[in-house]
Amino acid sequence: MNSSDIFKAFKLKKTTCRKAIIDMMLKEQKPLSEHEIKNQLMNEFDRTTFYRSFKTLEQYKVIHKIVLDKQEVKYALGHRQGQHVHFFCNSCQNVQCIETTQSYSFVLPKGYTVDETEILIKGICNQCRLVAL
Amino acid sequence: MNSSDIFKAFKLKKTTCRKAIIDMMLKEQKPLSEHEIKNQLMNEFDRTTFYRSFKTLEQYKVIHKIVLDKQEVKYALGHRQGQHVHFFCNSCQNVQCIETTQSYSFVLPKGYTVDETEILIKGICNQCRLVAL
DNA sequence: GTTGCATTTGCAACAATGTTGCAAATATAA
């Protein structure tokens, strides 16, 4: 999977700035914040260009948002589907999309209906736990 | 429950700006975003003062954050405890803290441990559902 | 009530962040 495939799949022009964003996300293999990406690309591109490219990728759902605590928002490639579980490691601060076939249901007041569920779990990932031992 | 009780309980000075924030939250009886509160109080107080007062209330956990999608963050009085479920109504855009005795557990990869869970459910609240009928 | 003191407030100046219009550059399809 490279950026060209993505641009074809979404029928988007492969511009240098968009490509730089996608490439960085493909390379890092973990959700990144807009800032993390922006700071890397600030030398290469104009602020305006970055904002516009990033917004486009979000609009077309090439990337999806993961909302964490403390104003921190990360982005991952692909689009969210159905019930989505994200894991935030309090130690390494990394975020993961947890794939699960499990479907969770919640107790709600009478008459409430559910469209979408977002679950954020904070804890310690296996790698950090092993390091701590 | 009035603002004076809150200031006593948290051993915070009852300043005019802090009081205005608390009073607004008590009156509205639903989580509000920092913007919603700020805009209301902009005429009355300096921007700086508002930011500082708001930050203090958050620091002392007089209010707690509810992170929604699209950069939208709301705040509710009181502090979050244990597993917390928030409900966002896609129709009226209001947020509620759902009180539940239920404890939910999630399937995670091997070795992962959980500290805290944040659950955001988006759907239609009972009131909006009834209106739609 | 008055006083004293730590805290908070408002202001000015500034820094950072994001937005808009527009001309030049670029991507893609013909």
Added chain:
DNA sequence: TTATATTTGCAACATTGTTGCAAATGCAAC
């Protein structure tokens, strides 16, 4: 290679948030 719609970079601007500091305020002790 050309034509055309889209994207880019720039300048100017708007908004948002931060800092230092003097004046005002809250509150506790008297």
